[in-house]
Amino acid sequence: MEEAEALARALDKPMGALGLVFLFVVLGQNVAKPPLADWLAVVGWVLWAVFVGELVLRAYVAQDQRRFWRRNWWQVVFLAVPFLRVARAASLLRFVRFGGVLSSAVRGTRSAGRLLTGRVAWAAVVTGVVVLASSQLLLIMEVFDSYADALHAAALATMTGEPFGADDPASRLIEVLLAAYSVAVFATLAGALGAYFLQRPQERGEQA
Incomplete structure (x- = not known):
């Protein structure tokens, strides 16, 4: 044992x-x-x-x-x-692809937590995971015709909260979740950077 x-x-x-x-x-x-x-x-x-x-x-x-x-x-x-x-069934296949992306994204974020101890590095990796996963979901739901367009829209929504302009409820839900994520993550990053620059120069030098 x-x-x-x-x-x-x-x-x-x-x-x-x-x-x-x-x-x-x-x-x-x-x-x-x-x-x-x-x-x-x-x-x-x-x-x-x-x-x-x-x-x-x-x-x-x-x-x-x-x-x-x-x-x-x-x-x-x-x-x-x-x-x-x-x-x-095509509808079930789409559900399976949807679930596969979500489950792999969850595992990816947990894996980032295992590997990274720094808050900023962890937030950066998780943000990349969120962008990639959400772009895949948009492609699966056929919100965009190409993956490049889906990736571009997902990246903007994750970083700035910009909406996709889609009408279906699932896309709007993803828009809201990404907007909330962008606020939470960038507030965390801003707080971490602010705490760093507010430290005394001597303390920053010791940490470096």
Whole structure:
């Protein structure tokens, strides 16, 4: 048991890095064409198997099983989503793609938290994840005809709160969420930068 616990702790940062890689693999599958899309699918399944193994290991070393599954239920959903790809209904396929992007984005943000300790660096990485994920969602919902347009609109909405100009309820909901995110994140960044520049020059020199 002690060896398993040590292994679980040692895997923390490597699994965080793989979480970010998986995010880009999932996002790449939605815009890539064969044969690249096929290779990305293979890589995605390999990473999926690695995540299953990690979850089983962490469940094995967890002392409180009820608490563990209460905190990690989302991972079960994340791992179950790929099996829904066998569905033939177009509406369900769109839902699966939507869920795949969201679950990989959640894992990507948690992975960033594992790897980064600085608030500014973490906010920057999470902002990139939000832009990429929201642009994929806009493309899946066919709000834009090209991924370049979707990425441009998502980036502006995330940084400035600028609306897409779409009429459907789902797009408007994403607009509101991105506007709220832009306010919260840039307020955090402004606070962190303000705290840094308000420090005495000697203190800044010691931290450098």
